[in-house]
Amino acid sequence: MKKTLSFLILFVATLIFAQEAKEGKWVLKLNATQLLDFATFPTVQFSVERKLNPYFSINTEAGFQVYDLHKVDSTVLKSRGFKTNLEGRFYISKFFHKRTKSNRNEPFVGLQFFYRKDQTTDVLFYYDKSNVQNNYLENIYRDYFGLKTTALGVNITLGNQFSFGKSKKFILEPYGGFGFLNRKIKNTHLQFDETKHEIDSENQDLFRNNNLEKYSGRDGNVFFGLRIGYVL
Numbered sequence: 251m252k253k254t255l256s257f258l259i260l261f262v263a264t265l266i267f268a269q270e271a272k273e274g275k276w277v278l279k280l281n282a283t284q285l286l287d288f289a290t291f292p293t294v295q296f297s298v299e300r301k302l303n304p305y306f307s308i309n310t311e312a313g314f315q316v317y318d319l320h321k322v323d324s325t326v327l328k329s330r331g332f333k334t335n336l337e338g339r340f341y342i343s344k345f346f347h348k349r350t351k352s353n354r355n356e357p358f359v360g361l362q363f364f365y366r367k368d369q370t371t372d373v374l375f376y377y378d379k380s381n382v383q384n385n386y387l388e389n390i391y392r393d394y395f396g397l398k399t400t401a402l403g404v405n406i407t408l409g410n411q412f413s414f415g416k417s418k419k420f421i422l423e424p425y426g427g428f429g430f431l432n433r434k435i436k437n438t439h440l441q442f443d444e445t446k447h448e449i450d451s452e453n454q455d456l457f458r459n460n461n462l463e464k465y466s467g468r469d470g471n472v473f474f475g476l477r478i479g480y481v482l
Contacts, residue, residue, distance in 0.1 A: 274352060275301050276482040279423060283475030284313055284333070290401075291315050291331045291368045297477065299339075304350040309337040309360070315368060322371050326439050327396040331368025337361065337407060352413065360407040362427070365400075372397040372461050374442050375450040390450050396438035397461050403431030403471055419481045426474035435466045 277299040284295040295313025302308065315331035339360040344352070374393040381389050409425030442449075444464075 274481055277301075277421065277479050278482055279311075279421070279477040279479030281311065281313065281475060281477050283477075286319070288319055290333075290366065291329070291370065292317060292319050293331065293333050295333060297479075299479075304352075305341050305345045307339045307341070309339060311335050311337070318370065320370070320372075322373050322394060324371065324373075324394040326371040326394055327369045327398070329368070329370040331366065331370075333364070333366040335362050335364035337363075339407075352411075352418070354413055354418070356411045356413075358407075358409055358411065360409075360427075362405040362407050362429070363403075364405065364431075365402050367400045369396070369398045371395070374440070374462075376442050376447040377450055379446060379448050391441075391447075393441045395440040395442075398436040398438075399433060399461075401431045401433040403429055405429030405471060405473070413481070421477075421479045421481065423477040423479060424475075425477070427472075429471045430468060431471045432468050433466055435461065435463050437461075437463050 279297045279299065281293075281295040281297065284293045286292060293313030293315050295311060297309055297311035299307050299309040312334040313332070315329060318329040337360045339358045341356050341358045343349070343357055372395055374395065375390055376393065377390050405427045406429055407425055407427040409423055409427075412422045412424075414420055414422070440462075442462075
């Protein structure tokens with residue numbers, strides 16, 4: 251009888267420990283903002299967060315491009331891309347209030363390293379500089395060209411993890427941040443010549459103005475977004 255009771259206690263304790271070890275340790279999230287990323291390129295992007303302890307966690311994220319938001323009439327390169335990032339997080343409120351259990355909202359700061367790579371067909375509208383005085387609006391050229399970009403950088407992230415529902419399993423995670431990146435741009439089949447031509451800003455898409463090779467290099471980075479997740 252004692253052996254049976256001891257076995258039952260050990261079995262129940264094991265189940266409880268296993269449940270506690272899993273509770274709140276893993277969070278699976280979908281990045282809703284990346285589905286409509288006009289600034290770079292859209293991706294179906296998922297992340298997994300692992301809580302190392304009540305105050306620190308690691309968030310890894312990756313996604314692939316499966317569609318294109320910018321439609322063009324000609325194809326030089328087929329659109330495809332990949333994004334990934336690794337972020338270390340510090341949950342501020344928990345730490346300063348010495349809490350181990352999560353509230354309905356938990357603000358955090360983080361350090362994020364990211365990488366992205368893509369290729370697509372872009373279009374540039376321009377006119378001859380020599381025609382500026384000769385009604386150049388009737389002589390606008392449309393130039394389809396191949397675009398390949400890679401970017402590597404680091405960000406400071408700020409956000410809040412809101413949980414809702416009775417079980418507090420579902421979460422919303424608005425986030426934002428700033429940092430810097432190093433971007434490399436390569437153009438192919440480009441007819442535009444900066445010494446002879448001028449970009450037509452009236453027809454050019456705002457998000458596609460900086461896709462020429464001359465814009466390669468270091469730059470600032472500001473971002474915001476929203477993730478939707480579930481605590482496993």
